[in-house]
Amino acid sequence: MAGPPTLQGPFRVPSFNPYIPRRLQPWIYLAFAFIFLMSSGIYGGAMSQVMGEYSLKREDVLMIVMCNVVGVNMPFPMLFRMKFRFTNRQLLINAALMIAVCNILIMYTQSVVLMCVLAYIAGFFKLCGCFECMSTIQLWMTPKRDFAIFFPLLYCLVLGNMFLSPWITEHLIYIYQDWHIINWLMIGLLLMVALTVMITTHNFRFMKPLPFVSIDYLGCVLWSLVMIEFIWFFNYGEYYNWLNAPEMQAAAIMFILTLCLCIGRMLNIRHAYIAPEAWKYKRLWQLLVLFAFVEFMGSTPKVLQTAFTGGVLHFGTFTTNVLNFVEWTAALAGCLFSLVWIKVFKLKYTQLLTVGVASLAAYPVLMYLLIMPGLNIEALYLPVFMRSFGNAIFFTTLTIYLEEAMPFAHFFMGLTMAGIIRNGPIATLCSGLYSFALRHQIADNIGRGLPYDMTGIMSISIRQLYGYTCFVAIGVLIVFLLWDVQPVRSTLKKMPTWNFVGRMMKKKEKKVANS
Numbered sequence: 001m002a003g004p005p006t007l008q009g010p011f012r013v014p015s016f017n018p019y020i021p022r023r024l025q026p027w028i029y030l031a032f033a034f035i036f037l038m039s040s041g042i043y044g045g046a047m048s049q050v051m052g053e054y055s056l057k058r059e060d061v062l063m064i065v066m067c068n069v070v071g072v073n074m075p076f077p078m079l080f081r082m083k084f085r086f087t088n089r090q091l092l093i094n095a096a097l098m099i100a101v102c103n104i105l106i107m108y109t110q111s112v113v114l115m116c117v118l119a120y121i122a123g124f125f126k127l128c129g130c131f132e133c134m135s136t137i138q139l140w141m142t143p144k145r146d147f148a149i150f151f152p153l154l155y156c157l158v159l160g161n162m163f164l165s166p167w168i169t170e171h172l173i174y175i176y177q178d179w180h181i182i183n184w185l186m187i188g189l190l191l192m193v194a195l196t197v198m199i200t201t202h203n204f205r206f207m208k209p210l211p212f213v214s215i216d217y218l219g220c221v222l223w224s225l226v227m228i229e230f231i232w233f234f235n236y237g238e239y240y241n242w243l244n245a246p247e248m249q250a251a252a253i254m255f256i257l258t259l260c261l262c263i264g265r266m267l268n269i270r271h272a273y274i275a276p277e278a279w280k281y282k283r284l285w286q287l288l289v290l291f292a293f294v295e296f297m298g299s300t301p302k303v304l305q306t307a308f309t310g311g312v313l314h315f316g317t318f319t320t321n322v323l324n325f326v327e328w329t330a331a332l333a334g335c336l337f338s339l340v341w342i343k344v345f346k347l348k349y350t351q352l353l354t355v356g357v358a359s360l361a362a363y364p365v366l367m368y369l370l371i372m373p374g375l376n377i378e379a380l381y382l383p384v385f386m387r388s389f390g391n392a393i394f395f396t397t398l399t400i401y402l403e404e405a406m407p408f409a410h411f412f413m414g415l416t417m418a419g420i421i422r423n424g425p426i427a428t429l430c431s432g433l434y435s436f437a438l439r440h441q442i443a444d445n446i447g448r449g450l451p452y453d454m455t456g457i458m459s460i461s462i463r464q465l466y467g468y469t470c471f472v473a474i475g476v477l478i479v480f481l482l483w484d485v486q487p488v489r490s491t492l493k494k495m496p497t498w499n500f501v502g503r504m505m506k507k508k509e510k511k512v513a514n515s
Contacts, residue, residue: 011140015088015204026140028196030157032092033133035189037161038168039099039126040068041106041119045169048317049179059236060112066235066424067116070227071123073419074220076412077273079131084210087203088136093194095129098122100190103183120224129193147403152339155396159331163388167324174318219273222262223416229255230425234432238439278413283405287398290353291421293476294394297360297387299430300469304462305367307438309380312373312459319377326381327388334359334392342400352397354480359390361473368466371459395422437465 012022013029020028042050042064050061075082082091102122106115134154142149169182233251240248266272278284309315334356341352366383398418406414441461450457 036129045166046179068119068123071120073423096194163327216273278410295426303434330388356393363387364469
């Protein structure tokens, strides 16, 4: 067995073969992480083309995309179990090949259910591959394992990719006039990742492999179903007219039953997928509420902005695609701003969150003032930038808070718990409610006999809903300005080394075996 990696000279990845230049090694893994993050099953930028080819509803394609997001959220509690059981080489090759297979199969099936399953599997292995890459080069990014440095840099990649991927997808589809091009591109990149890993790396272990046991697989499935059922209810709510349809009534009952099964299983088995103790940290619920607020503010453009640019301004998909590039730029700026605020100026985290709230509140205020027929696309750059900038600040800072609020044993469970809020459910809930509110507002304005055509009625209705959003955002901003709570310690607790984590997990396995 190879010994631990030496710290002399430039950083090196111990699984790489000696002929790979050490300075190049972390950059290769960074490129791998970018490819994993960009991968999916059905790509959001190809939504209209997929709808047209398969005669699917918008809700169907959005459900497939959301299943991918749910898949990304679920592996967190078992990531280290996988890391200490399999080698870096095995994990990367399997993750790349599994996502590539899902990309191939999803192009040749018309079953929405099967597409959802494939998208979920692709999302699951997407996170596994990205985590393996980023955890391997963590010491290159921050030699002291400082999460106040690691998370801003990580979210530069994660949030940046979230907005850059649709921009790339829509440009490729516009050039080749075929939505399959993005799937084939990702298949090629993923196969290139697998081939590169096969050629340039070897199996390396820094400790004996731990058995892959005592994992609550059923708990993982049940929590996934809870998220998917919640998303399904609010995604299809407008289509089925909410609880007036038997499908929606059945979905509500299934959600309640599945949630009860999850909670009952969590409280009655020894190794629950999300331990009951993980829900008892006093700052956790505050963080979850803040994540919900961010998702509420982020859901606004999914309905109101899309209705405005499409229904009032009549912009096409390719025209509005430039806004994805604006969001990408703002996400990078927000992450780097958080890094400078925390590590260079060493200012309070609560004040940083206040800056984030102010930036998020600026978006509905600016949109309320700008909404009018005939608006140029350039006028939307500033509000879109402010929203993405504030969103990046919140994601970065709240994740640092979460790491401080929970011990390492529960931190990765906490990421899944936060994901139950931020990875689809709350955004879908808010989007569904905004869609209902917009329909109601348009009908109300028509009933009042306003002297406008349909475009004018829609414009007025969108502005009214932006106005209500302004009240919520400004109210939260006032709370942050008045309530300067004691911030988290300026020096965060030290992140344990992988060897220490591995030894602790090994001791836990021995206790389980002896009991």
